Amino acid sequence: xxxxxxxxxxxxxxxxxxxxxxxxxxxxxxxxxxxxxxxxxxxxxxxxxxxxxxxxxxxxxxxxxxxxxxxxxxxxxxxxxxxxxxxxxxxxxxxxxxxxxxxxxxxxxxxxxxxxxxxxxxxxxxxxxx
Amino acid sequence: xxxxxxxxxxxxxxxxxxxxxxxxxxxxxxxxxxxxxxxxxxxxxxxxxxxxxxxxxxxxxxxxxxxxxxxxxxxxxxxxxxxxxxxxxxxxxxxxxxxxxxxxxxxxxxxxxxxxxxxxxxxxxxxxxxxxxxxxxxxxxxxxxxxxxxxxxxxxxxxxxxxxxxxxxxxxxxxxxxxxxxxxxxxxxxxxxxxxxxxxxxxxxxxxxxxxxxxxxxxxxxxxxxxxxxxxxxxxxxxxxxxxxxxxxxxxxxxxxxxxxxxxxxxxxxxxxxxxxxxxxxxxxxxxxxxxxxxxxxxxxxxxxxxxxxxxxxxxxxxxxxxxxxxxxxxxxxxxxxxxxxxxxxxxxxxxxxxxxxxxxxxxxxxxxxxxxxxxxxxxxxxxxxxxxxxxxxxxxxxxxxxxxxxxxxxxxxxxxxxxxxxxxxxxxxxxxxxxxxxxxxxxxxxxx
Numbered sequence: 001x002x003x004x005x006x007x008x009x010x011x012x013x014x015x016x017x018x019x020x021x022x023x024x025x026x027x028x029x030x031x032x033x034x035x036x037x038x039x040x041x042x043x044x045x046x047x048x049x050x051x052x053x054x055x056x057x058x059x060x061x062x063x064x065x066x067x068x069x070x071x072x073x074x075x076x077x078x079x080x081x082x083x084x085x086x087x088x089x090x091x092x093x094x095x096x097x098x099x100x101x102x103x104x105x106x107x108x109x110x111x112x113x114x115x116x117x118x119x120x121x122x123x124x125x126x127x128x129x130x
Numbered sequence: 131x132x133x134x135x136x137x138x139x140x141x142x143x144x145x146x147x148x149x150x151x152x153x154x155x156x157x158x159x160x161x162x163x164x165x166x167x168x169x170x171x172x173x174x175x176x177x178x179x180x181x182x183x184x185x186x187x188x189x190x191x192x193x194x195x196x197x198x199x200x201x202x203x204x205x206x207x208x209x210x211x212x213x214x215x216x217x218x219x220x221x222x223x224x225x226x227x228x229x230x231x232x233x234x235x236x237x238x239x240x241x242x243x244x245x246x247x248x249x250x251x252x253x254x255x256x257x258x259x260x261x262x263x264x265x266x267x268x269x270x271x272x273x274x275x276x277x278x279x280x281x282x283x284x285x286x287x288x289x290x291x292x293x294x295x296x297x298x299x300x301x302x303x304x305x306x307x308x309x310x311x312x313x314x315x316x317x318x319x320x321x322x323x324x325x326x327x328x329x330x331x332x333x334x335x336x337x338x339x340x341x342x343x344x345x346x347x348x349x350x351x352x353x354x355x356x357x358x359x360x361x362x363x364x365x366x367x368x369x370x371x372x373x374x375x376x377x378x379x380x381x382x383x384x385x386x387x388x389x390x391x392x393x394x395x396x397x398x399x400x401x402x403x404x405x406x407x408x409x410x411x412x413x414x415x416x417x418x419x420x421x422x423x424x425x426x427x428x429x430x431x432x433x434x435x436x437x438x439x440x441x442x443x444x445x446x447x448x449x450x451x452x453x454x455x456x457x458x459x460x461x462x463x464x465x466x467x468x469x470x471x472x473x474x475x476x477x478x479x480x481x482x483x484x485x486x487x488x489x490x491x492x493x494x495x496x497x498x499x500x501x502x503x504x505x506x507x508x509x510x511x512x513x514x515x516x517x518x519x520x521x522x523x524x525x526x527x528x529x530x531x532x533x534x535x536x537x538x539x540x541x542x543x544x545x546x547x548x549x550x551x552x553x554x555x556x557x558x559x560x561x562x563x564x565x566x567x568x569x570x571x572x573x574x575x576x577x578x579x
Contacts, residue, residue: 059453066453
C-alpha cells in the first residue's frame with residue numbers, strides 16, 4: 001500500500017494538500033506517481049496565477065501518458081517548484097517532500113473541509129483509485 | 131465481366147457472397163433507395179489501350195506550361211532551383227518511397243535516420259536548437275507557429291507583417307479561428323516591415339510578432355530589430371525563412387528568432403503545381419514541449435548501439451489529446467527526404483554557391499529589367515533572389531504574351547493586393563543564364579511597348 005501521510009488532505013484525483021499557516025502546499029501522492037511511472041515533465045502555472053478547486057492547474061507527463069493536475073483549493077499561486085523543470089523525476093523520488101508542485105494562498109476556507117482525510121484517501125486507493 | 135482493376139476473381143466473389151448468404155452483389159445493395167442509385171453504367175468513353183492512353187495523357191500534359199517547357203521566373207514561395215539527379219534515384223528506392231512517417235516507426239531505422247539528419251541540417255541552417263520532421267508546407271508551418279506561440283505565452287494576439295506571404299496568412303487565419311486568436315497587421319509600405327508601427331501594436335497581449343525574410347516582396351527584413359521589438363513586450367519572434375537561402379543569409383535563430391518556419395521546396399523538391407511542399411519548423415530548445423509535429427531522436431539500445439526513435443510524443447495529440455498544441459501527427463516524409471539528399475549532395479559549399487548565384491543573377495536581372503522603358507523596381511529596399519517590378523501595362527496582359535515566347539514572367543500581385551495591381555513578382559534562381567535573362571528583358575520590352 002502506497003504511503004499516505006496522516007497530516008495531509010487529499011483530492012479524488014490524487015493530489016495532496018498541506019496546511020502551512022495561511023498557505024497550502026500541493027503535490028501528487030505516492031500512489032499517483034506509482035501509477036504514472038517515470039515522470040518526465042511537469043507543466044505548472046506561473047506565480048500569481050489563479051487556480052480553482054477541482055479545476056485543472058497543470059499537466060504531468062510520464063513516459064507514455066499525460067495527466068491533468070487538479071487544484072485542491074482555490075486561490076493565488078505564491079510559489080512554484082522550479083526544480084521540477086530540470087528534475088521532474090523528483091516527483092517519483094519524493095512526492096511528499098522535494099517533489100511538491102505549488103504553494104497556494106487560498107481564497108476561501110470552506111474548501112479545505114471538502115478534501116479527503118488520509119483515511120478516506122486510503123479507502124479510495126484500496127478500491128482501485130477511482 | 132471481370133475487371134482488370136478489381137483484384138478478386140468472379141470465383142472468389144461467389145465464395146464471399148456465399149459466406150454472406152447473398153446471391154449476388156446486387157443483393158447487397160437492396161437497402162439503398164432506387165432513386166439514390168444511378169441505374170445505368172457510368173457515361174465513360176471506352177477504355178483506351180495503354181499506348182493510346184499514354185499518348186492521350188502526354189498530349190493533355192503538353193498543354194501545361196511548366197519549368198521544363200518554359201524559362202521560369204516564378205517564385206512567391208515556390209522556386210525553380212536545380213534538382214541534382216541523385217535525389218530522384220534515391221527516393222525511388224523501395225525502402226524510402228513513402229509519403230508518411232512510418233507507423234511502428236522504430237522498425238524503420240533507415241527512415242528515422244534520414245529524418246534525424248534532416249532535422250539536424252534544418253536546425254543548423256536556421257540557427258535553432260531543434261527542428262521537427264517537417265509539416266505540410268510553409269503556410270501550415272506558420273499557422274502552427276502561431277498556435278505554438280499562443281500555447282507558450284498564453285497570449286491571444288499574433289502581429290503579422292503585411293510583407294508575410296498572403297496565402298500563409300490566410301491559412302494562419304483559418305487555424306486561429308478555432309482558438310479565437312486575433313491577427314493584427316503591420317504595414318510594409320516601402321517593401322519592408324514598418325517596425326515603428328510594429329512597436330505600437332506589440333504589447334502584453336501579443337503572443338508573437340511574425341516577419342518573413344526575404345519577405346513576400348523579396349526584400350530583406352531587419353530580423354534583429356524585430357526580435358528586440360517582440361522580446362521587449364515578452365512576445366516571441368516567429369521568422370518565416372527559405373532554408374535554401376540560408377547558406378548565404380544568417381540563420382534567423384542567430385538573430386533572435388524563437389521559432390523559424392518556412393517553405394523548404396527549394397531544397398530539391400520540384401515546383402509541381404502548388405505541391406507537395408515541405409513545411410520547415412524549428413524552435414529554441416526551451417520551447418520544444420510545445421512544438422508541433424513528429425520529432426526523431428537519437429539514442430542507444432540496451433547493447434549500447436546507436437538507434438533512432440520518435441521522441442517527446444507526449445506533446446502530440448494521440449497522447450496529450452485536447453491539450454496538444456497541434457493535431458498534426460504526420461510529416462511530408464518524402465519531401466523531407468528530398469531535402470536531406472539535396473543538402474547532403476550539395477554540401478556546405480554547394481548551398482552557399484546556390485545562394486550566391488541566385489542573388490547575383492537576381493540583381494543582374496533586376497538591373498537589366500528596370501532599364502526596359504516604363505518598367506521600374508517597385509521598392510528600393512535590399513532584396514535577395516526575388517524582386518517586384520512595376521509595369522506600364524497590366525501584368526495580366528503582359529504575362530500571356532511572354533508565355534507565348536517561352537517565358538513564365540512572374541507572379542502578378544493583383545490577386546493578393548489591389549494596390550499592387552501594376553506589379554509583377556520576379557524570382558531568379560541559379561538556373562537562369564545570362565542569355566535567358568537578356569532574352570527575357572528583350573521580350574518584356576516588346577510586351578510592354
